[in-house]
Amino acid sequence: MLLSLVILFFLFSPVTSLKCFVCSSSTTNDECNQSSQSCQQPLDTCMTIVDTLGYMKAIVKQCASSSTCKGAASTASMNADGNGNTINCCNYDMCNFSAAESVHSHTLLLLLTVGILLLPSL
Template sequence: MLLSFVILFFLFSPATSLKCYVCSSSTTNNECNQNSQDCQQPLDTCMTVVDTLGYMKAIVKQCASSATCRGAASTASINADGNGNTVNCCNYDMCNLSAADSVHSQAVLLLLLTAAVSVLLSH
């Protein structure tokens, strides 16, 4: 009986939309976190894109579908000079608060790992 009530609750409870920070081409994460948006279906993911060229950085945060975000993340890349772009996908409310910083640190770690493997393979 209790299980029936639980199932009915989830079937008839209103769907809540995901809330994400949104910005277009901000230069800092703090600047980017000034606005948020309720994502409309089928947009079920908060997507953060960080483009880096030398000392310049452009951060874009938006609602996206999980398929779009995964596709963008699979083609993102950073070269040996740290230039390129990274994509972070997450799917709980306001989860992209500090994604730009974490994406950047992940990219640095990936570059360090790549350099270490290159050194090991060259010997």
């Protein structure tokens, strides 16, 4: 009986949409994190684009579909001088709080923490 109620709760619970920071060409991450938006279906991913040319940066954050973001990320590139663009995709609320360079370090920290927690069980 209890299991049936739990299943019904999840079936009829309102679906909450993903929230992402959004901006359209800010020069700093702090400036870019001034507004957020609830993504509408089928937009299920927060996408961060950082274009770099010399000392100038342009940061764009927006809602996107997972396939669009992954496709764009696969074509992103930087040259030896550090010019070009990086594109990161994530899919939990406000996950695009950092500029693209630091998103990967957060994933590494999470994996490191999980690894440390698993060590006592070995």
